[in-house]
Amino acid sequence: MKKVCLLLLVVFGTFISAPAQKSALSVEEIMRDPSWMGTFPSNVQWSADSKTIYFNYNPENNPADSLYKIQVSDTEKIIKVPLKEAKGLIPSSGDFNEALDRKVYTRNGILFLYDYNEHQEKQLLELEDRISHPEFLANEAVIAFQLSNNLFTYHLTSGEVRKLTHISDGEKPEKKEAKSSVKDKWLKSENLDLLQVIHERENKKEKQKAYREATKEKEKFTFYTGKKRLANLQISPDAKFVTFSLITPAEERKNTFVPDYTDVTGYTTDLDARPKVGAEASKVETAIYNLEKDTVYxxxxxxxxxxxxxxxxxxxxxxxxxxxxxxxxxxxxxxxxxxxxxxxxxxxxxxxxxxxxxxxxxxxxxxxxxxxxxxxxxxxxxxxxxxxxxxxxxxxxxxxxxxxxxxxxxxxxxxxxxxxxxxxxxxxxxxxxxxxxxxxxxxxxxxxxxxxxxxxxxxxxxxxxxxxxxxxxxxxxxxxxxxxxxxxxxxxxxxxxxxxxxxxxxxxxxxxxxxxLTNGQSEAFKSYEWRDPELVHFEAQDGAQVPARLYTPTPSTANGAAVIFVHGAGYLQNAHKWWSSYFREYTFHNLLADLGYTVLDIDYRGSAGYGRDWRTGIYRHMGGKDLSDQVDGAKYLIDELGIDSEKIGIYGGSYGGFITLMALFNESETFAAGAALRSVTDWAHYNHGYTSNILNEPFNDPIAYRRSSPIYFAEGLQGHLLIAHGMVDVNVHFQDVVRLSQRLIELGKDNWEMAVYPVEDHGFVEPSSWTDEYKRILKLFNSTLLDESTD
CATH class of the missing domain: 2.140.10.30 (Dipeptidylpeptidase IV, N-terminal domain)
Structure with a gap:
């Protein structure tokens, strides 16, 4: 078995020839722009009168999907929607009255009303600023709406617009009174004592001021947000109360930056990204605006x-x-x-x-x-x-x-x-x-x-x-x-x-x-007999039944090798009966099965779809049960399907890349090779919202981070590892694999390689990048699991 000894594998390289077993598929074909598969509908919505179905579709292979429609009365015709009609559709957002026969909504910041009985739309109000969040009040002749961080009402009969709240950004202005020095006060006092006319005029002025103060109207209450940001304005149906959120930004919120070496300017630019886990959180409070008492608490x-x-x-x-x-x-x-x-x-x-x-x-x-x-x-x-x-x-x-x-x-x-x-x-x-x-x-x-x-x-x-x-x-x-x-x-x-x-x-x-109503598969897609992967369960070491999808080769082509795929996102389901969001990986698994590989796609602990205990099975130890489920999957392949124990590889992206690293570092006796794509290598460097749920915060629970981060276990690498990462990844930063690569160098490991993609974010976009990456994955498995040498 030939070792791959490159520290950095340049993106534009050459690849080994395919193994002896052939497939009607090729990496170049399946990693093309997804339009090769056909055109498939998405984003379905109904017309207000229930007579028409609208959906995104692209049978003309335009640069982006267009809006199409089908009439319920004539389902044979799929019609492209004219731009004017598309812009005039009733938005899904808005508010219904209690009888559900009228709806208020905005389009381009203008207030509209739709009558479902008359099937008519009426423009109600257009102002200089954008109107948003309209809703019927209990008195359905009145509509409340938001404008510039305040709530207003519109009366449907009279057309009267009334401002309900008085909320202003910033601090309340302070009344500044002119301050006199001791010297100035003495001069004024002396002047008043000496000059009778000046004294009388000053007395008159003071009386007039006192009268104005006594008779002026009460100043309207205004609530000032100070340094806080307003959000989430809500009004009670009786129009007596308004609730809103006030967000105080964290004082020390340090964002990370991702360098873009391929910016159109020719200069290296920094992409503003997220903070790391444990960053100080913003403070959120909810306030009540009592409209009758004109006060906020x-x-x-x-x-x-x-x-x-x-x-x-x-x-x-x-x-x-x-x-x-x-x-x-x-x-x-x-x-x-x-x-x-x-x-x-x-x-x-x-x-x-x-x-x-x-x-x-x-x-x-x-x-x-x-x-x-x-x-x-x-x-x-x-x-x-x-x-x-x-x-x-x-x-x-x-x-x-x-x-x-x-x-x-x-x-x-x-x-x-x-x-x-x-x-x-x-x-x-x-x-x-x-x-x-x-x-x-x-x-x-x-x-x-x-x-x-x-x-x-x-x-x-x-x-x-x-x-x-x-x-x-x-x-x-x-x-x-x-x-x-x-x-x-x-x-x-x-x-x-x-x-x-x-x-x-x-x-x-x-x-x-x-x-x-639609039949969007292309002839190229239909020409191949795509596998219906078998849904199986295998027993984990703790007795749990682990769900998975199984792709098997024909007996005559089976090569005794297997690949385990690890889906990303952690909390995601992929061992199911519908078209996977991992459609590229699905096609790749068909190619692998054609070449004689058995492929197992596991909904490991932490995956969605199986309840709370499965969801939280990774709490405080990512790389625990989610990794042992992969090991138990390998045992299932060996015991039940006759797979050679020395010919099992593993790969995945994002969370799947993380598990691949943990598998190569901590379960080297099980996995001979692995491809870790866009991988988290140290959870202390990932985002707060996702990571703090599972591992708490690194300064409060360092044990959880220490046992969950691959970078601490790199010395365990024995098999062959491919690392692939986009350099402008603002989700899992390229920094993750840079730090890991330095660790592998310091450990003297030479059985790994890295492919970098200068123009790719977390989710690859360019077909050339997908093709390059999956050629490398196939090369890795062919050269290590099948012991196929290359020049």
Missing amino acids: YIQTDRLPGIKDLPDYVTDYPEREWKAENRTVITSGAYFAQNSQAIINIRSTDNKDRWIALLNLEDGSLQTLDRQRDEAWIAGPGIGYSFGGGTLGWLPDGEHIYFQSEATGYSHLYLYNVKTNKKKALTKGEFEVFSPSLSRDGKYWYLTTSEVHPGERHFYRMPVLGGKMEKLTSKEGNNRTSLSPDEKHLAILHSYSNQPWELYLKPNDGKAKAVQ
């Missing part, structure tokens, strides 16, 4: 249950003194019921707690309705992040709030009655709920779930207070469903493992058949 969170709770990991640091004090939190804007009751979502910045509380608008006090605590981190479908509450709101009855929670270990939909203080689970079982929404009449839920299979998604209807779910889609795979405004039809983007997305239409009836 803050929501107080210091009495939330458990606000002083310490995380469990502190027990790993007995030498440190931990103080139980109020944790910092991030509060959302208010969620108002039609009767103007309000709830608020609150998250602790240490990621351990989420509270949903009833907000007393009169004094800013809170009544906790639901507390979700996770000693790992709060997340999951519909849970929400940062400012957002995810799935959260009120039923039309004004008594029930709805939200999602992982209380049972899976994210399910709940109701909470604010009058009886009773919580009810509307869904239950070992599956997850996605994107629930209410029907127009408020009697039903529409929701997507994984109830049928973790690797499938189907659309359901369910009574609003719970009951049997009616399954409305039937095609195996994923069904991304868009309900028509009149709720009579479903527009469905459907795909299967080896079939890209196509658009279907069916009546809103579980028994009805879906009709395919």
Whole structure:
């Protein structure tokens, strides 16, 4: 087996010839611009009258997708939408009245109203500044909207515009009075004593001033934001209260910079990127503007249950003194019921707690309705992040709030009655709920779930207070469903493992058949028989059943070698039954299987789609169970499929690149070779939002970072390693692999190589870069796992 001994492999190199076994595919073909596969619909939306489906499409191979449409009455014709019609579409954002027959929205900063009964649009208001966030108030003759960080109302009948809030940036101006020196005061006093006329005039002036002060109108209240940034203005339906967020930027927030060596100017320029994990966070407060009392006060969170709770990991640091004090939190804007009751979502910045509380608008006090605590981190479908509450709101009855929670270990939909203080689970079982929404009449839920299979998604209807779910889609795979405004039809983007997305239409009836509207596969794509990878499970060393996708060669071409693919993002699902977002890797796995390789694609611990315990299985130790799942996958390949234990490679990008490094450094007896693409090498250098969830902060939990970062284990490299990275990657910085390469040099390792891509960010764009990278990956596996020599 020939070793690769280059320290730096120049991007524009030569490659070995293909192995003896042939494939109808080639790296050059499958890594072309994705348009070679065909044109596939995306971003489906309905017309306001429910007669037309709009979607992005590109059958003409333009530089970018264009907008197309299909009429429900004539599904045979796919029509390109004229630019004027496209610009005039009713936006998906906006607000409906209670009867759901009128909608207010903005387009290009202009206020519009659409009447669904008359199917007519009316322009209401255009001002110098952009109007945004319109909504109906309880008195539906009045619309509230935002303009330049203040709220206004527009009366539909009279056309009157009224300013509700008086919020101003900066500090309140101070009244400056002229100061007199001791000398000046003495001169004035002497003059008044000596000159009677001057004395009388001064007395008259003082009386006039006193009269003006006594009779002038009260100065209007203005709230000044100071150095804080305003966000999230919300108004109660009765127009008595406004809530808003105030964000105080961190005083010491040090951003990183990524040098761009290929800037068009010919000079090296710095791209402004993100801070590193542990950077000081901005402070977020929520305030209430009492419009009747003309005053502002803050929501107080210091009495939330458990606000002083310490995380469990502190027990790993007995030498440190931990103080139980109020944790910092991030509060959302208010969620108002039609009767103007309000709830608020609150998250602790240490990621351990989420509270949903009833907000007393009169004094800013809170009544906790639901507390979700996770000693790992709060997340999951519909849970929400940062400012957002995810799935959260009120039923039309004004008594029930709805939200999602992982209380049972899976994210399910709940109701909470604010009058009886009773919580009810509307869904239950070992599956997850996605994107629930209410029907127009408020009697039903529409929701997507994984109830049928973790690797499938189907659309359901369910009574609003719970009951049997009616399954409305039937095609195996994923069904991304868009309900028509009149709720009579479903527009469905459907795909299967080896079939890209196509658009279907069916009546809103579980028994009805879906009709395919698009057929976008190119002849080149259809000419190859793409594998339907088998969904399998294997047993992990801790007894867990690990899901994976398996690509197998024909028995006559099998070469006894295997490649394990590690998907990126950590929290992502790829062992499923629909067209993967990793479509390039999917085609590459077909090529590998043609060449005799067996390919295993694992939804390791930390992946999405399998509930809370799977999601948090990597807490405080990335490169723990997520890595041992790869090792157990290799054992499955050896024991069940007869793979040669010395012929197993591994590769992946981003999080997958990180796992590849950990595999080559810590499991060298299992993996003979690996390709680590755009890899995190030291988690202390990654971003805050993602990393602090899983590993806490490096200065609070250094143990977690030390055992999770590949750079600390580089001395364990035994097999052959390819590192590939874009040099203008503003997500996982090129600095990561630069530091690792220096470590490998200092360790005297010579069985690694690096390919750098000067014009690529985290997600590659250029087909030439994709081609170059995957040729190198194929070369690595051919030359190490198959022992094929090259000149």
